[in-house]
Amino acid sequence: MTTVAQSPAASASGSYVTSQKTIRSWLLATDHKRIGVMYFVATSLALALGGLFALLLRIEHLTPGPTIVTALTYNRLFTLHGVTMVWLFMIPSIPAAFGNFLLPIQIGANEVAFPRLNLLSFWIYVVGAAVVLGAMWLGALDTGWTFYAPYSAQSPSAVVPTLIGIFIVGWSTILTGINFIVTTHTMRARGVDWMRLPLFTWALYGTSIIQVLATPVLGLSLLVVMCDHAFSWGLFDPTRGGDPVLYQHLFWFYSHPAVYIMILPAMGVVSEIVSTFAHKNPFSYEAIVYSTLGIAFVGFLTWGHHMFVAGMSSFDAGAFGVLSMLVAIFSAIKVYSWVATLFRGSIVMATPLLYVFGFLLLFMFGGMTGVAVATMSLDVHWHDTYFVVAHFHFVMVGGTLTAWLAALHYWFPKVTGKMYSERLGTLGFALVFGGFFATFVPQFLLGNGGMPRRYYNYPARFQTLHVASTLGSWVLAAGMLLTLGYLSLALVRGRGAGGNPWNSRCFEWRTQSPPSEKNFDGEPQLSLGAYDYTTPWRTVQRTQ
Amino acid sequence: MSGQAHASHFESGARQADATLLGMWLFLASELLLFGGLFALYAAGRFENPSAFRQGVALAAKTVGSLNTGILLVSSSTVAVSVEFLRRDQRHASVICLLTTVLLGAAFLALKFSEYAEHFKAGIRPGGAGPFFATHATPGLALFWTLYFFSTGLHAVHVSIGLLLLGSTAWRVSQGAITSARLYSLQNVALYWHLIDLIWVFLWPLYYLA
Numbered sequence: 001m002t003t004v005a006q007s008p009a010a011s012a013s014g015s016y017v018t019s020q021k022t023i024r025s026w027l028l029a030t031d032h033k034r035i036g037v038m039y040f041v042a043t044s045l046a047l048a049l050g051g052l053f054a055l056l057l058r059i060e061h062l063t064p065g066p067t068i069v070t071a072l073t074y075n076r077l078f079t080l081h082g083v084t085m086v087w088l089f090m091i092p093s094i095p096a097a098f099g100n101f102l103l104p105i106q107i108g109a110n111e112v113a114f115p116r117l118n119l120l121s122f123w124i125y126v127v128g129a130a131v132v133l134g135a136m137w138l139g140a141l142d143t144g145w146t147f148y149a150p151y152s153a154q155s156p157s158a159v160v161p162t163l164i165g166i167f168i169v170g171w172s173t174i175l176t177g178i179n180f181i182v183t184t185h186t187m188r189a190r191g192v193d194w195m196r197l198p199l200f201t202w203a204l205y206g207t208s209i210i211q212v213l214a215t216p217v218l219g220l221s222l223l224v225v226m227c228d229h230a231f232s233w234g235l236f237d238p239t240r241g242g243d244p245v246l247y248q249h250l251f252w253f254y255s256h257p258a259v260y261i262m263i264l265p266a267m268g269v270v271s272e273i274v275s276t277f278a279h280k281n282p283f284s285y286e287a288i289v290y291s292t293l294g295i296a297f298v299g300f301l302t303w304g305h306h307m308f309v310a311g312m313s314s315f316d317a318g319a320f321g322v323l324s325m326l327v328a329i330f331s332a333i334k335v336y337s338w339v340a341t342l343f344r345g346s347i348v349m350a351t352p353l354l355y356v357f358g359f360l361l362l363f364m365f366g367g368m369t370g371v372a373v374a375t376m377s378l379d380v381h382w383h384d385t386y387f388v389v390a391h392f393h394f395v396m397v398g399g400t401l402t403a404w405l406a407a408l409h410y411w412f413p414k415v416t417g418k419m420y421s422e423r424l425g426t427l428g429f430a431l432v433f434g435g436f437f438a439t440f441v442p443q444f445l446l447g448n449g450g451m452p453r454r455y456y457n458y459p460a461r462f463q464t465l466h467v468a469s470t471l472g473s474w475v476l477a478a479g480m481l482l483t484l485g486y487l488s489l490a491l492v493r494g495r496g497a498g499g500n501p502w503n504s505r506c507f508e509w510r511t512q513s514p515p516s517e518k519n520f521d522g523e524p525q526l527s528l529g530a531y532d533y534t535t536p537w538r539t540v541q542r543t544q
Numbered sequence: 545m546s547g548q549a550h551a552s553h554f555e556s557g558a559r560q561a562d563a564t565l566l567g568m569w570l571f572l573a574s575e576l577l578l579f580g581g582l583f584a585l586y587a588a589g590r591f592e593n594p595s596a597f598r599q600g601v602a603l604a605a606k607t608v609g610s611l612n613t614g615i616l617l618v619s620s621s622t623v624a625v626s627v628e629f630l631r632r633d634q635r636h637a638s639v640i641c642l643l644t645t646v647l648l649g650a651a652f653l654a655l656k657f658s659e660y661a662e663h664f665k666a667g668i669r670p671g672g673a674g675p676f677f678a679t680h681a682t683p684g685l686a687l688f689w690t691l692y693f694f695s696t697g698l699h700a701v702h703v704s705i706g707l708l709l710l711g712s713t714a715w716r717v718s719q720g721a722i723t724s725a726r727l728y729s730l731q732n733v734a735l736y737w738h739l740i741d742l743i744w745v746f747l748w749p750l751y752y753l754a
Contacts, residue, residue, distance in 0.1 A: 111553035113563045178570045186563040187553075216574045220581035224694070233671035233690050235585065240672055241687040246588050250581050 108189025203268025278345025362398025593684025
């Protein structure tokens with residue numbers, strides 16, 4: 001193994017951070033890197049807010065009866081928690097923040113295909129988020145993040161303003177998806193063929209396809225609900241000839257693929273980090289690529305598994321169950337490939353890899369319980385219980401959030417040029433991982449014991465598990481705050497990270513950190529593959 | 545963009561044209577899915593209320609609806625011809641074709657709104673409101689008309705946006721801001737207009753004919 005390779009250190013030409021210093025030059029930036037950073041800041045604020053809602057929910061459950069909020073406030077809180085986390089944090093978190101920053105660099109381009117559209121997407125997101133959160137003052141929303149009809153058409157809370165906000169955010173998602181697909185097709189540097197693309201780019205590509213094709217269906221469903229609510233058109237209201245089950249079909253036709261909008265980029269992050277820290281090419285590049293595309297495709301055919309108890313023929317339910325399990329097969333291919341990549345690698349332990357290990361374990365849990373709830377007979381028992389809540393939090397938090405933290409630590413030196421404290425990183429990971437486990441394992445038990453989700457009160461026999469879950473959420477929050485603290489500290493006075501602190505071969509590490517405004521000085525040197533750890537770096541540099 | 549035919553981050557003008565057209569095709573795909581949801585609602589509604597939907601179709605303004613189909617089809621061809629004129633640098637002819645398209649689109653909207661007015665006069669309003677439904681209580685009939693107003697209304701919104709785009713593009717072509725070197729700007733608007741036409745071609749049989 002030759003890993004002493006060095007990539008270019010910070011050159012004299014300055015970076016995207018230092019090129020212009022005014023606030024205006026950030027807010028109106030068309031540079032994909034600056035837009036990525038702005039997305040990161042905005043989505044992180046959403047994460048903090050969504051986390052705050054979650055903490056309040058958990059505190060409410062410390063006692064079986066009323067604790068700190070009223071039942072109506074509780075309903076509004078869990079709705080806001082879901083809406084904020086899904087649309088304002090998770091969907092844009094990895095693709096729009098890290099994707100924007102890295103996609104052009106990973107394909108050797110100096111920009112996305114449509115830089116101004118990219119800036120527009122960001123501001124559309126901000127406006128949409130402001131409308132969603134502004135609706136809190138108009139009475140918020142108490143339907144749950146799924147807005148099931150016909151209640152959503154009748155709820156006295158602020159249905160229309162909230163849905164308008166989500167509709168607006170959807171535009172941002174679609175435009176970003178279009179931008180990324182076109183960028184991948186048309187902006188690749190010479191020599192970067194499809195099968196030489198970094199795996200994170202592939203993940204973004206699969207994600208973007210879902211963003212473009214699924215989001216409009218959500219937009220339409222929300223439009224119909226808004227009309228039902230505002231003008232009482234009753235398209236989803238059974239008393240007026242409408243069909244509420246149709247709403248569920250349309251909603252999940254979007255929202256199940258949306259789960260893969262959240263997890264595919266996370267998988268891309270894991271593929272990158274595993275290869276970098278094992279200093280080894282992925283066990284099977286092709287298997288990861290094709291399983292990414294497989295998930296993106298099959299994800300469109302699984303929505304019915306959310307509706308096993310909503311009135312569905314047993315044939316349909318069986319078909320949706322089998323299709324859902326296909327996703328588990330694709331996911332398992334990835335997991336095996338990652339583990340096989342680590343096997344006999346020259347592993348260097350560091351915070352990003354710790355988070356990837358956390359991801360592997362938690363995602364396995366989430367995935368296996370996913371197979372369980374995709375089985376109709378079992379789902380009838382677990383439907384709408386804390387079991388389901390725990391299952392999707394294992395995938396969404398244990399998967400996406402853990403990978404987001406891994407990405408944050410992995411690319412922090414790339415984006416800022418600074419290095420954080422590895423010791424605090426390890427401590428942060430221990431708190432996040434332990435806190436997560438303590439929060440959600442009790443919820444599996446609660447759900448299996450019969451505790452329904454979204455209930456304000458509960459029988460006293462569930463209290464111990466609820467208290468355990470709440471305590472876990474505090475540990476998780478402490479881990480997140482610690483991470484915020486040491487990363488902020490590193491930003492201000494961290495030591496310089498050098499161009500390539502991880503000795504990675506991936507394309508984004510072949511330019512200085514932080515990158516210059518144009519990403520690469522001159523023609524990018526991409527003839528050596530992104531995961532080629534067998535060719536000595538110096539040999540390659542000599543021949544280039 | 546002084547002296548340069550393409551934006552600086554693109555390698556060439558041809559690459560920029562490819563990128564822009566691909567972007568529009570993807571956007572059209574998302575539009576199809578948007579309307580796809582409405583077609584799904586229609587399919588389910590019709591499956592559940594076959595006779596009410598037939599009754600609704602029988603009451604639809606067949607003549608106006610079919611005339612509108614003809615208008616949109618012709619407008620699609622005029623915008624296609626406008627692209628071909630600009631490709632040959634015949635700016636004037638291209639602008640005339642574009643303006644014809646705008647006129648046809650406006651005529652479509654005018655007819656569409658006259659149709660809405662007729663329905664309102666007859667007491668047919670979305671959501672089963674209006675005196676018509678007091679006398680025609682067939683289950684599913686209100687659903688048919690609500691879907692009709694929703695689908696054609698959403699389509700009309702698209703037509704209006706299309707008209708704005710066509711109008712501003714006609715202006716830019718006439719000013720020489722869009723030339724054969726930037727043909728894709730016109731092609732994109734034409735593609736969008738074709739999609740609007742295509743969606744109508746499916747709405748027409750569903751709500752007026754069968």
